[in-house]
Amino acid sequence: MDPRDLTKIRTFLVELLRDHDDHAGFADTDSLVNSGRLDSLAVVKLLEFLESAFGVDFAEIEFDPQRFDTVDEIVALIEESGAPAALRPAMPS
Numbered sequence: 145m146d147p148r149d150l151t152k153i154r155t156f157l158v159e160l161l162r163d164h165d166d167h168a169g170f171a172d173t174d175s176l177v178n179s180g181r182l183d184s185l186a187v188v189k190l191l192e193f194l195e196s197a198f199g200v201d202f203a204e205i206e207f208d209p210q211r212f213d214t215v216d217e218i219v220a221l222i223e224e225s226g227a228p229a230a231l232r233p234a235m236p237s
Contacts, residue, residue: 145219145222145223149198149222150215150219152197153215153218153219153222154172154215156190156193156197157170157176157182157190157215160182160186160189160190161176161181161182163186164181164182164183164186166181170215171215172214172215172216172219173214173215173216174214174215175213175214176212176213176214176215177209177210177212177213178210178213182212187209187212190212190218191212194218194221194222198222198225199225200221200222200225201225204225205221205224205225
């Protein structure tokens with residue numbers, strides 16, 4: 145995965161956490177859903193973000209909340225989705 149895409153994911157997650165007054169940092173392997181840091185509404189926002197930013201089609205991929213628990217799992221989900229990088233919006237340099 146392009147490092148800019150990883151930055152985009154982490155930035156989005158930081159904002160979701162801030163919306164819940166959670167300003168603590170997190171590693172790519174830290175639990176965000178199972179730990180309770182992200183609730184079900186935040187997961188829905190994350191799904192919408194992944195669909196629009198990375199072209200992930202959840203009609204094609206089985207929905208499993210465990211797959212959104214860590215940054216690493218989110219990256220794996222995007223890569224598994226096969227969404228062509230060319231369809232993903234580029235981040236400004």
